[in-house]
Amino acid sequence: MELAVEARTLPDAFARIALSLFAAAVDPASVDEAEVREVRAHGAGVPALLRRWLEECLYVHEVEGFACRSIEFAVFDAAPIAGGEPLRLHAFLRGEPMEPARHQVQGLIRGIGSDGLAVEALPDGFRLRATLEL
Numbered sequence: 105m106e107l108a109v110e111a112r113t114l115p116d117a118f119a120r121i122a123l124s125l126f127a128a129a130v131d132p133a134s135v136d137e138a139e140v141r142e143v144r145a146h147g148a149g150v151p152a153l154l155r156r157w158l159e160e161c162l163y164v165h166e167v168e169g170f171a172c173r174s175i176e177f178a179v180f181d182a183a184p185i186a187g188g189e190p191l192r193l194h195a196f197l198r199g200e201p202m203e204p205a206r207h208q209v210q211g212l213i214r215g216i217g218s219d220g221l222a223v224e225a226l227p228d229g230f231r232l233r234a235t236l237e238l
Contacts, residue, residue, distance in 0.1 A: 105128060105235070105236045106220060106233060106234070106235050106236075107121055107124040107125060107232075107233065107234045107235075107236065108231065108233045109121045109124060109231070109232050110229055110230065110232075111229050112228060112229040112230075113230070114150070114180070114182050114230050115177050115180040115182075115193075117229070117230040117231070117232045118154065118157055118193070118232070119175040119177070119195075120232075121232045121234060122157065122158065122172070122175055123172065123174075125158060125161055125162065125165075125234075126161065126171065126172040126173075126199075128210055128213060129165055129171075129210055129211060129212075129213055130165075130171045130202065130207045130208070130209060130210060131207070131208050131210060132171075132172075132173050134171075134206055134207050134208065135171045135172065135199050135200060136199070136200050137173050137174060137198040137200070138199070138200040139170075139198075139199065139200050139201065140196050140197065140198055141164050141168065141170050141172075141197045141199070142194065142195070142196060142197075143157075143160045143164060143194075143195045143196075143197055144192070144193065144194045145159075145160050145192065145193050146191065146192045147191050148190055148191070149191065150182055150191065150223045151221055151222070151223050153182060153190075153191045153192070154221060154223055154232060154234070155221055155234075157193060158216045158234055159215075162213060162215070162216065165213070168201075169202040170197065170201060171199045171201070171202050173198055173199045173200075174197075174198045175196070175197055175198070176195065176196045177193060177194070177195050177196075178194045178195065178196060179192060179193055179194040180194075181193070211238055213236050213237070213238060214237045214238060215236075215237040216234060216235070216236065216237070217234070217235030217236065217237050219235065220234060220235030221233065221234050221235070222234075
């Protein structure tokens, strides 16, 4: 399954693609923003940061059993820093634990595909793509 999003800013594009990942697993309309999970990711470049971000979001869903409805970034540093510091982000995922009686599972996601990951700068924003392994 391919995810593709466009947004005016890189943080918004990262939030949208992660929300697309969560929506591929659970209908977001059935999710309340009752709890928060914190997620951090680091990467040597923007594509690496995107991969780690999606892997961390998938971990929160699959291992912790968390369904996400919205995302807020506390930190989003996607510009290289002198000295080789990795790019990083810190986000708050708002949602709730999965409840089989309330949350219809759309599909089981086994991982983020090794190909199909792309970050493209557009004249008025960004386009992100990722492939999910179902």
